[in-house]
Amino acid sequence: MRNIERISENLNSNYFQMQHFISESNWDGRSVINLVAQEVSQILPKRKLTGLIIDESGWVKKGVKSVGVGHQYCGNVGKTANGQVAVFACLSNGDFASMVDSRLYLPKDWCDNPSRCDEAGIPQEKRIFKTKLVLAADIIQHLIDQGILFEFISADGYYGNDASLARSIDSMGKLYMLDLHADQTIYLERPELVIPPRKNTKGREPQKLKPTINGLSVKKYLDMLTDNDWSTLTVRNTAKGKLKGDYHFAKVYIWDKNINSIEQRLLVIRRTKSKEGTIEIKYSFTNANLEQYTPESLAYMQAQRFFVEHCIKESKQILGIDEFQTRLWKTWEHQIALNFMVSSFVLKEKLTCFDELPLLSARDIKEYLTFKLYKQMTEEEMLDKIHNRHKIRQRDINRYYLDS
Template sequence: MRSLKNNLAFHIEEYHHHFQVATADHHDLGEAYIRGLFKTEAKWRNMERMNEELDLSGDGQQRLQQFISDSPWSASALISDLAVKTSEFYASQPTYQRRDVGYILDESAHLKKGKQSVGVARQYAGVIGKVENCQVGVYASLVWNTHSTLINARLFLPETWTDDPARCEKVGIPTDQRTFKTKLELAREMVQADLEAGVEFDWVGGDGLYGHGLELGQALDEMGLSFLLDVHCDQQIYPFKPQLQVPERTSTRGAAPTKRRADVEALRVDAYAQQLLPCQWQSVTVRDGTKGPLKLEMHVRRVWLWDGEAETPTQRTLVISRRLTDNALKYSLSNDDAITTPIERFAYRQAQRYWVERAFQEAKSEL
């Protein structure tokens, strides 16, 4: 424990300058707050209990509260520094290859009681699989091989908050952060911010929330980034490029057709997967695990997407994996080419979300 405490103090020291403001140096409070998070049992973790564990001199509870709520040190600058240091640490390792580093997007819900916590509302909480009173954060992790580090986060503000200026004012939400933004918009902002800060990664990943539809994929395309985003089983695809045209008028009654249609019907990805023959799957070893090698059956091919409005269909690569243990299927879409990109790389990228999910589980159960 003494070694752990010393290592923690050494690590915090790297961020000392972030807690220095014009009139004071709050480095001691920053270290105390982090120690309090470790020492206080999660379900009782608040300023009062943390102060009891820390036994700070004077009015420790008030000083900690002021440090978190009112002190002008920049949390965003500290988080950005952490992101860059994580990127540099990965790059310093002997086995590092940039192609193995992913920027993984995910959300996590924090169950709450009452209505005072910023952003709290009745909304879907993935941690319990249903709508509940909670806060929801959009997070970014930098993942390399078996390592995963949270490097950015945005709190999702439901419209019940952004449409209520008085409520936002009461809890101190800055005026420039009271505009409603979707989770996809928050995700795009984080990617852009970390790129500008100098964080290095080879692709962007995320679950079905981020892969559903065209919005985030198109934004990442415009940023020149590779991505592999999971999609839901009802994702519509065209196995072959559809021709878009306005149907010919077949009757003199009613208005003439003006809206273009595809010349073939779209297909759900799960329906497509059911049609695959055994010879269309390829066995891939993704990594060595504690219970032996992780092996998946993989299928990769070019497909097209069309939302009914775009001028042309969008070409993507469909990535499907099948677990050998239970035949569970996972679907993703990528903007990397199906022909020139090794299937092993698609398999690796799709499997990397596991480390992010495990990191969230450990954070909520052990910290």
């Protein structure tokens, strides 16, 4: 069931009515996404801290008509490509998670092209260029305004290396656990920002502020640590058992050069070793502190980012979120809303069946439903589906030649 033709076949529904429902019908996709978020927030277990996990994802497109399409980085192919990109958010608690929001990234050349926006049906208020960082902040604030419950926000290094997003989250009164790149500069003591004295009589006088002490990258800081600086903690369940790691926590400072601000962070470093002996390092910043939160809680928050990646993977590989044509803004929102509804259904089934089937996956649920549907199909019904499919295809072929 990867496109409207297949969906209408399996539901025994009218192809053109289904096409209209997805692409042109006036139902409000944003309202449905909001309802899904509220439902997920209510049914998600509250056994541990609930996280709002942010990540972006893209999918390659062949043409230039899909809304927001452009030559941009697509994580699923690991390089820049012609595609759509969106920022996603899921709610996660313990081993359970589900999608709750998404915002399509609209490249600047789209925002600067009114006729292209008109053709794609993009609302006027959505034609303002926003970076992915701003879209992430919009998602967080929107979910807070909707009354969605979560204790912390997590995201990868693209979002963690931008101090403005951390400040924005902090101003909302929320905790964050944001991953970092290895070249992030830190200061082990709070530096002062001063204009350095002039070194000689030649040239202009210094005008830019400089820190009074030297900083170093988190990678260089890691190299300074000894075995006694680490604590071994068990974090969460995985498909291969318990996730364990060595953890180091340190109060550090950063210098945001954009606003010349010195800000305190808690640096969290995780060191894990694979069965092959490979050492993997993960760096994060948080505004939490060890006086209020245990090392186990901080380690748990850092490890939860796995679940947004898992939700995106399920949405693509199992639910087919990236396999539809979405030329209109409304179509894209409809597609996302329906996909999120199915994601919340999958969460409900996992929770309902947990005692008997604790390892139940989205793929299991899909295959079971497919079995139940196809098991009841007779040969006559299958032939009717084939004939109907051919009629629709022939009609599309005829329409193509008439239009051309």
